[in-house]
Amino acid sequence: MGVALAEKRRLEADIHLVDAKEQVERTLRGEIRSPVVASFFDEPTFTATHVAHDPVTKKAAIVDSVMDFDQAAGRTSFEGAERIIDYVRAEGLTVEWLLETHAHADHLSAAPFLQEKLGGRIAIGEKIRTVQEFFGKIFNEGTNFACDGSQFDRLFLDGDRFELGALSAIALHVPGHTPADMAYVIGDAAFVGDTMFMSDYGTARADFPGGDAHQLYKSIRRLMALPEQTRVFLCHDYKAPNRDHYVWETTVGAERTGNVHVHEGVDEAAFVAMRTARDQTLGMPRLILPSIQVNMRAGHLPEPEANGTRYLKLPLNLL
Numbered sequence: 672m673g674v675a676l677a678e679k680r681r682l683e684a685d686i687h688l689v690d691a692k693e694q695v696e697r698t699l700r701g702e703i704r705s706p707v708v709a710s711f712f713d714e715p716t717f718t719a720t721h722v723a724h725d726p727v728t729k730k731a732a733i734v735d736s737v738m739d740f741d742q743a744a745g746r747t748s749f750e751g752a753e754r755i756i757d758y759v760r761a762e763g764l765t766v767e768w769l770l771e772t773h774a775h776a777d778h779l780s781a782a783p784f785l786q787e788k789l790g791g792r793i794a795i796g797e798k799i800r801t802v803q804e805f806f807g808k809i810f811n812e813g814t815n816f817a818c819d820g821s822q823f824d825r826l827f828l829d830g831d832r833f834e835l836g837a838l839s840a841i842a843l844h845v846p847g848h849t850p851a852d853m854a855y856v857i858g859d860a861a862f863v864g865d866t867m868f869m870s871d872y873g874t875a876r877a878d879f880p881g882g883d884a885h886q887l888y889k890s891i892r893r894l895m896a897l898p899e900q901t902r903v904f905l906c907h908d909y910k911a912p913n914r915d916h917y918v919w920e921t922t923v924g925a926e927r928t929g930n931v932h933v934h935e936g937v938d939e940a941a942f943v944a945m946r947t948a949r950d951q952t953l954g955m956p957r958l959i960l961p962s963i964q965v966n967m968r969a970g971h972l973p974e975p976e977a978n979g980t981r982y983l984k985l986p987l988n989l990l
């Protein structure tokens with residue numbers, strides 16, 4: 672059997688993907704409502720936070736929020752999160768979910784702040800435990816730090832369904848960028864985190880601990896098997912050659928035909944060779960050490976020391 676045929680068979684046999692496809696198709700046919708999505712872009716970290724809601728019940732999910740962080744001063748603040756709170760209140764939404772696509776290495780999550788102000792459950796993929804175990808050691812957290820994901824309110828497995836008002840939603844495990852990456856398909860909208868970027872920019876790195884370019888390829892092919900009209904919302908945009916404005920929304924069809932790294936016809940070996948060579952040229956993200964320390968705690972800061980001050984660690988010569 673050829674590689675392409677084997678891949679086709681694998682995707683056809685993927686029952687959770689079949690569920691997600693059916694959900695998108697039913698939404699596109701108008702049998703279930705489509706979510707309204709508003710996006711908020713944080714330029715310092717190039718992160719797009721998305722707020723998806725059911726227009727009738729007004730139940731909402733906030734995907735990948737950002738805490739403002741001045742690293743030089745060691746100061747946290749919430750101007751970006753406040754803009755989201757203003758929007759949620761102005762629209763009269765009830766926040767049910769604070770979804771994290773993965774433990775981000777380039778920005779700190781504002782999920783606990785938003786939860787305190789707006790409610791909702793903080794959720795991530797259950798493979799976050801793998802990330803917690805690895806980085807728990809890097810930061811020498813000891814036994815006070817639980818590596819069982821208990822800092823989150825819900826840990827999703829591949830194929831888990833959840834509700835957003837009258838809309839149905841499915842969590843898909845899409846590892847590769849990190850071992851814990853999830854995509855959340857809500858109605859006809861897929862929130863894919865860093866699994867894909869805009870078609871003219873390509874894909875995210877796969878060289879973080881537990882990352883794997885082979886897995887990333889398979890995860891992308893999985894998402895690309897969703898119906899072509901599926902709306903795709905990205906966690907980041909960095910502009911691209913010949914594009915001077917930020918964009919964070921695309922479609923499965925546009926990615927399939929146009930993604931510069933991984934459009935249809937690019938095979939796994941070619942993708943892995945490209946991704947591996949490119950990753951070797953990349954330095955660590957500016958905020959990786961503060962980000963992971965906070966995000967592996969579901970966005971909570973480390974406990975204060977005896978003097979009442981909270982500290983972030985800077986492990987030397989480990990990454």
Ligand SMILES: [Fe+2]
Binds near residue numbers: 775776
């Ligand atoms: Fe990321």
